[in-house]
Amino acid sequence: MTETAPGTTDASRRVRREIVSFVRRSNRMRPPQRRAWQQYRDGLVIDVPRLDTSTSVHPDSAVDLDREFGRQAPLIVEIGPGTGESLVPMARARPECNILAFEVYPPAIARLLGALVTQQVPNVRIVAADAVSGLTHLLPERSLDELWTFFPDPWPKSRHFKRRLVQPAFVDLVASRLKYRARWRLATDWAGYAEAIRTLLDDHPGLVAQHDHEWAARWEGRPLTRFEQRGLAAGRAVFDLTYRRVS
């Protein structure tokens, strides 16, 4: 499948590969992480062909999710689960759903794999790639029942705003992948990013806010993670947003 994000040109694809929403960190793993990666990746990490970097997805890639999950079921995608501190309990609470996670940091994926296996959570598969490439090249339009984006890297300095994941082209991409009525749930502890996201999503003709107030109530389905606790301890408020795809 070779789908292209709406409005994507060769030039913008080049830019997208260079400006990514994550820091390219060392992939070195500690011995327990390496063991978890080696023991558990088969069957849980979906291999994809790469284009130019280890986090890219080749435009000619295809993935058969029914085969990867061993069944047909509603599809939830999470972008950036980190070690899975919230993903693992959320997946366990939804055995009826297939959950596909895009994460770029292999040491975190190794810990996620260990947690999935020891806690016997069978309904998660992982693609070790940039979610922008993954959504663009692996998932067809109108294929997601829900998307989770919790605590995306905030890039708080204005000279780094261009690195934020939630940008106009990304919102178009997400809107194109959500099924009609599907939800996009987000949370961030950076007020400026929360406001920028809300403006972008409010202005998108294919998305409608699910909250009457400025922000959504904290989603009770989202476990409190150490990451969120650190933000709260530093005096930052947490902002939840929930939107639905409309036609």
Ligand SMILES: C[S@@+](CC[C@H](N)C(=O)[O-])C[C@H]1O[C@@H](n2cnc3c(N)ncnc32)[C@H](O)[C@@H]1O
């Ligand atoms: C700030 S952490 C939040 C982790 C987790 N969601 C939580 O709430 O604890 C952001 C995560 O997103 C991942 N990430 C950032 N940009 C990404 C992208 N474009 N595709 C996939 N993962 C990404 C990072 O590697 C990191 O694990």
